[in-house]
Amino acid sequence: MNIPSTMRAVVLTGHGGLDKLSYREDWPTPTPQAGEALIKVAACGLNNTDINTRTAWYSKAVNSGTTNDGIKTESADTAEQDASWGGNAITFPRIQGADPVGTVVALGNGAPKSLLGQRVMIETWLCSDNAGTSSIGYFGSECDGGYADYTVAPVRNIHPIDCPLSDAELATFATSYVTAENMLTRAGVKTGDAVLITGASGGVGSALIQLTARRGAIPVGMATENKHAALAPLGCPLLPREPENLKVALQQAIGRADVDVIADVVGGDSWRQWINVLHRSGRYVVSGAIAGPMVELDLRTLYLQDLIFYGATVAPPLIFSNLVNYITRGEIKPLLAKTFPLRELTQAQEMFVAKKHIGNIVVTMA
Template sequence: MTDLPQTMKAMVLMGHGDLDQYHWHEDWPAPTPGPDDVLIKVGACGLNNTDVNTRSGWYSKAVDEATTGGAYGEINEDDPTWGGAPLTFPRIQGADAVGRVVAVGANGDQSIVGKRVMIDGWVRDWSDPHNMDKTGYYGSEKDGGYAEYTMADYRDVAVVESDLSDAELATFQCSYTTAEGMLVRANVGEGDTVLIPGASGGVGGALIQLAKRRGARVIAMASEAKHADVQKSGPDVLLPRSPEDLRAALGDEKITVVADIVGGSIWPQLIDILERGGRYTCSGAIAGPMVELDLRTFYLRDLTLTGSTIIPTHVFRDVVGYIERGEVKPMLAETFPLSEYRQAQTAFIEKRHTGNIVVLP
């Protein structure tokens, strides 16, 4: 490997807090690949909630409010990240990177040099890849894609053959693997009716497409101003974001699965409308993490509640296959130059769009 870049442009997070913790650099040291690494020239990188929540410290148990995107008055020093451990700064975030391979270490496949790849958001210990306690997140425990160049283990990348643009491909990794992981945990299939709160976001739209792909009936909940855009993902029924009486709004629909990334005040109703033997799966709490559960509802109706964060190792490559076969479609809302990342994250926080926001180095 010769003539590798020595410096690069990068958006660097210097600590927990507000958006001013992001610093733009035009001469940041470029990563140097080791024997198991792939060096990638980034073409595009999508935003996701982990970027916002990690920067703000929302994951800390000292925070009990909804995701705001602003700095919090107090976060615990020992649990400010998704994994409940301190983060090392400075850090380059960005888990949804797409780009071309520039160089491959000695242990990797040299034939992928020059090819376009997607990066798995989960950083595995490949001596023990199924061990969740040894799994990190790209752009959190390891530098990510908000830079001209990024680096990943060769086992964490997949060549993707697609006519989609880099920006379109950058909408898939976090949203679609998170959604697919939730549906895997809930064992969704034909005969299920899946209720999806927060369906206007990236994960919500992915849940619609992927649940339909599995043969399920889908009922989506979103603000009425976004219904036309949400309808493009193909739900069978669209409801308002927060019906006053969810049971009445559902009519005769029998909900076997709730796939939730919202939480908040509507949460008890989501549990109450599940059929006997129903499954609730969760991968977020953007409307608030503190909820009330009547344990009688839980056990008397034989419900199953599953959390979903670290996905099985096959899910990323499954999603790449869905993309290549045209079984899912991208939801690209807007692109920003990487140098304007603060503006991009503001637009993401304010939920100005249906779908995903992507930055371009």
């Protein structure tokens, strides 16, 4: 196909507010290098990493507030030094967007010709070896991502997919569902486990509900009550975001006052209440803190209850290929909240940070 020399892209020019996102129609189209492919992007999903990176929220200089608050003026210089998920500086300008779906239109040297013309998803974690342990980066963070007409990716990260879902529906999966599946894998969730899921209405939370049920475990979601009706089709017991008595609420919902696992993406002030409902030897796994990163822990709760805590960030390579299989077999369903055209990415992010939606928001290139 005829590939233009320039393309549309939304470019992040530095840390800060939405004014740091610049919509361009003259950005150079990337060229695939050896072992890479060029993908014409059709849709790209939003996720918390976009916001956290833009606002420098990952920096240790940020020690209060929610994920949307990010850096304060007095800490900006310090924050910029470790403002990525991996604790390093981000190189600007950067095209974000970890969750593109599109069609392979050109190949670098050594890329298999069988990829040409295929609809693909991109594995979000970038690793230079098959074990997934070397030179780790994140698509749209350590390299340019999918908020553009075209993007390049290493062949090892490209996964062809054949299914009836739309491009926008497919773009809801990558980051949210890989994060959720990695959390459940790290915590060893198995058949019969009761799993309390905070932030159940978001992308990761709604993914956790589906993937927990897929394992034969019992998901229990927490969300503001005005979102319960929209979440009802997922078939999960639902609790208020801040129940008056969590143990009583659990007893009424699932017939027991404790859970085996807490899968948390929220953190913040309610954290202590959640930890207190873990069964002895229960597991707590965290992969986000949208309500605030700093929590207070009574160490007696941890050691007297023999609790086990897990952090979950870097996903093993099999997680993504398994996810593609779940999608093609129809074992998980997309939860598409709304689509926006690329030029309206800032409006999409405004809706995203307001947290009034259910599921995932996607930008499209049409």
